[in-house]
Amino acid sequence: MRERIAKLVWALTMTLVIGLSCWFAAAHNPPIAIAASSDPVAVPRAKGPVPPAAEVARGRQVFAAQGCATCHAIAGEGNPRSPLDQVGARWDAEEMKAWITGTGLAVEMLPPAIAKRKQRYVAMPEDELKALVAYLLTLRFA
Numbered sequence: 001m002r003e004r005i006a007k008l009v010w011a012l013t014m015t016l017v018i019g020l021s022c023w024f025a026a027a028h029n030p031p032i033a034i035a036a037s038s039d040p041v042a043v044p045r046a047k048g049p050v051p052p053a054a055e056v057a058r059g060r061q062v063f064a065a066q067g068c069a070t071c072h073a074i075a076g077e078g079n080p081r082s083p084l085d086q087v088g089a090r091w092d093a094e095e096m097k098a099w100i101t102g103t104g105l106a107v108e109m110l111p112p113a114i115a116k117r118k119q120r121y122v123a124m125p126e127d128e129l130k131a132l133v134a135y136l137l138t139l140r141f142a
């Protein structure tokens, strides 16, 4: 008899605990609404005109030549620590330049050593930087 009561109490307690956890989880995790989110990373932006294909192709070469893949991966190639696959949906051309060259908004967001390392890209020829930005802007959700 005591054993049955103990089992019943245990079952009720577990039901209560699981029920409360579910309620808590539901109450504190509102459904994900990407478009309405205030998180800048989740909001697709920079929907400008598609850059010319030749410039994009050049940008891809610049990406390889500048060794960006030592820290970044695109489509599974390169360093998987910092993938850039959706980066075109996150930033506009100016912001992208800042990220590449470790300047502007990127200074605040990058570890100082990384920002410093990226600042050597400030010396990149303007047309190469432009092509690189064009390429990165094409990396976004379809």
Ligand code: HEC
Binding pocket: 063, 066, 067, 068, 069, 070, 071, 072, 081, 082, 083, 084, 087, 090, 096, 099, 100, 110, 114, 117, 118, 121, 132, 136
């Ligand atoms: C020494 C490592 C390193 C190198 C080299 C490097 N980056 Fe980065 N980059 C980072 C880190 C770290 C971040 C921070 C974001 C992260 O951790 O994903 C970042 C951020 C970025 C971002 C913004 C990413 C985002 O998720 O919004 C872009 C764009 C970018 N880098 C482009 C480049 C390009 C293009 C090159 C080559 C010219 C380059 N980076 C070279 C380390 C590097």
